[in-house]
């Protein structure tokens with residue numbers, strides 16, 4: 001089945017975790033990077049474009065700082081500043097061996113939240129690929145603070161699949177795939193070869209990281225697979241230390257865990273609204289609005305709003321929440337929080353009278369609205 005699903009894949013994002021790239025002595029594993037480079041070269045010779053999302057900057061820099069495990073944020077950022085050029089150098093050298101050029105892209109969530117910068121990053125990736133250069137992406141750890149962080153490279157890689165319009169996400173880690181429970185705590189845990197839809201049970205079975213260098217563990221990988229799935233593409237989580245792993249996966253070999261995309265897939269812009277933007281506030285809606293939004297894909301009108309929380313500008317991303325607190329969806333507000341408070345519960349025909357102007361009948365137009373499945 002996998003072979004059939006993968007046969008039209010032309011562009012992939014490969015995310016490589018810190019543990020795959022470091023030796024037990026806490027240094028960069030140049031041999032492993034060389035092996036991955038050989039695989040990338042093979043894929044490219046088959047006409048598959050590869051974008052790398054790599055971790056490992058903090059791991060590669062920490063020994064130079066003289067700390068085994070950087071704990072404070074400045075320590076992590078300093079380790080990343082030392083490690084990132086070393087990491088890039090390792091890729092450059094390894095891919096250079098196959099006459100492949102590399103490019104570095106360091107991103108923060110803020111970069112991709114701004115539509116213009118998102119489009120710029122996308123154009124950069126497209127141009128690099130058209131020039132046969134492999135984009136190598138990491139979070140810009142030295143400047144990213146909590147508010148502008150992706151937080152982990154698993155989720156970043158899922159956003160990059162959308163940014164680059166890729167057909168597949170492969171997450172390489174230090175374990176053979178997703179197990180039905182955390183193998184560190186349960187020796188009977190079994191590998192799950194296929195996931196048709198990410199259920200609550202699956203999310204609960206995915207634990208945190210087992211190492212001092214990994215960031216999110218299996219939990220962030222599942223969250224990434226979910227995001228990629230909503231873009232309509234599958235994800236494979238597999239062991240990056242297995243020989244020939246990328247090649248074997250691409251020929252359809254049943255290794256790792258294969259996540260089928262589930263549910264309605266979002267177009268690129270709606271995916272960006274749902275997953276890349278950070279919501280700035282909440283709009284609580286009544287039962288009638290909750291129903292028409294969820295079941296009929298309608299726009300949110302002022303009459304359906306019962307409360308507004310947080311401060312946001314016109315055009316910001318906000319959560320739409322039912323009275324019971326459950327999230328209905330996310331969307332771009334056509335009115336600021338201040339304006340929303342003034343028009344709350346009112347009819348669209350009254351807007352001009354209340355505000356002295358109007359942008360439109362809707363608070364959130366359905367074209368800018370994504371319903372949570």
Ligand SMILES: Nc1ncnc2c1ncn2[C@@H]1O[C@H](COP(=O)(O)OP(=O)(O)O)[C@@H](O)[C@H]1O
Pocket residue numbers: 016017018019020055172173174175177178179180181182183184205206207208209210211213214215216217218219
């Ligand atoms: N259900 C699970 N199945 C597999 N691994 C799990 C699970 N729950 C937690 N883990 C842990 O997640 C780790 C992989 O994540 P992480 O350490 O963040 O690696 P990476 O650096 O590749 O992102 C595994 O080594 C394992 O200890």
Ligand SMILES: N[C@@H](CCC(=O)OP(=O)(O)O)C(=O)O
Pocket residue numbers: 016017018019054055056057058059080138139141151152153154213214215216217
């Ligand atoms: N940006 C960080 C990696 C963050 C991260 O998500 O790490 P990992 O869980 O190993 O993929 C770094 O380069 O060290």
